[in-house]
Amino acid sequence: MPPSEDQQTDELKKAYDAVCKKVLAEKGIIANILKSCVKEFEDSSIDEIVHHCIQGTPEVGTVLVEPDAGITRIQNVQTEDKSSTEGTVFYDIRFTALAPADGQPIELIINIEAQNDFNPGYPLLKRAIYYCSRLISSQYGTVFTKSHYEKIQKVYSIWICTAPTKAWSYTITRYSMKEENLIGQAEAPNSDYDLLTPILVCLGKKHYTELTGLLKMLNLVLLDNISSDSKVKTLSEEFKVTTTPHLEKGVAKMCNLSEGIEKRGISIGKAEGISIGKAEGISIGETRGETRGIVRSIKALMRKSGLTIDAAMDILDVPEADRPRYAEIIEKGIH
Known part of the structure; x- marks a missing residue:
């Protein structure tokens, strides 16, 4: 029995989502996201982030991890955490990055998610916080063991929302932990508590030419209906994203799938x-x-x-x- 129209559309959307994540996992695109959103990279160049900061090849939803089963985990390629008590959590893109801090490199565990549904039945921000929590708890047994909590690495979960509400359109919002003295003036090192940061990057309905910076780049890649050649050219010229066969192929496939979804949806x-x-x-x-x-x-x-x-x-x-x-x-x- 041939697949129904709905099934064919769902398959197109799944294929589009998969290609979208791979394009977002390009180091040049990640570098632009990090420079605009993550404070540790604000003073770094795109070239420096690409060649010296991003560790290994970012993994895109391909590695199965079972912390509760005692399976050895590889820090740079862990894209899914599965716990018998917490269910299964998939990471769209996950990688580690080194950033300068007081002249010494620090290691960050960073997760990037592409999200189409801004209202999935719960506050998206709470899910981002949950992802940060899992990124921290999953460090036990790999980054640190026993009581060596001093080795815990800071985590970021960056959510790229393509269809937010009007109030959230074209905003970038970062959340973090802060120290608050209720009595006295005690002061802990920032690195002891500033360990998790969820970030919401929200797009909207504008054309990329109306925007600047990271919002312009993401709008161009994810939303604008222009040729793949134009997208790749703009990424290269304006955002210093190296043109590779993988990037060209991915962007072209995104454009073709997007057109197919639109026609079938109509x-x-x-x-x-x-x-x-x-x-x-x-x-x-x-x-x-x-x-x-x-x-x-x-x-x-x-x-x-x-x-x-x-x-x-x-x-x-x-x-x-x-x-x-x-x-x-x-x-x-x-x-």
Whole structure:
């Protein structure tokens, strides 16, 4: 039995996500992320980060790790932590990096996640904090053993969100632990408590030419509908990302898969939109409960077909004058 339209679309999306993670794992792209987001790299050049800081080859969701089973773990390639009590956690991209601190190198364990769903049913920030916690706890048995907690390495979990709410669009937010004296003036070394940092990097609906810095680069790579040649050229000229056959192939595949997903989503969406609309009893402008039905239809179409809110409203023929109201209702529901 041939796969259904939904199954084919899901396979396209899985393939796109896999290629997306590999492109983001390019050292030149990682270097730009580190320089803009991680304070230890603020004064380092892209070239220095690429050639002297990033350790080994960043792994992309390929290594199975079972801490509770006593399996030996390799620090640079651990992309998944599996615990009998905590379930399974997959890391999109994981690697270690050396950064200068007081003239001495320090080792950081860094995790980068690409996230399409800004409202997966829980605060995304809490998941980022959980990932940081797992990155620390999984150091036992590799970075340190017994009571040598002084060897714990600082961790970062950087989340790149492609479809945040309007309030979060085009923001980069970093969270960290801080010392607070309640009584007296005791002072611990910053390195003893500044050990985990979640970061949210949020994009939006703008074209990359309207942006600057890291947001421009990520928007270009992940969201903009332009040729793969143009993307690679801009990455090389503006962001000092070395052009490699692997990068060219990855970006080209991303563009092809994105186009396929869009075409298939629109095709499915037209049929589903009509079906959903009928099921919800939608008749624009007729019933008192129309708003709830239309909102539910828009959200269902976005969820099932992977369309943007604007594309979903296009398919449902929502009048232009009514669109801001529905968009606002859906965004408020996201919070």
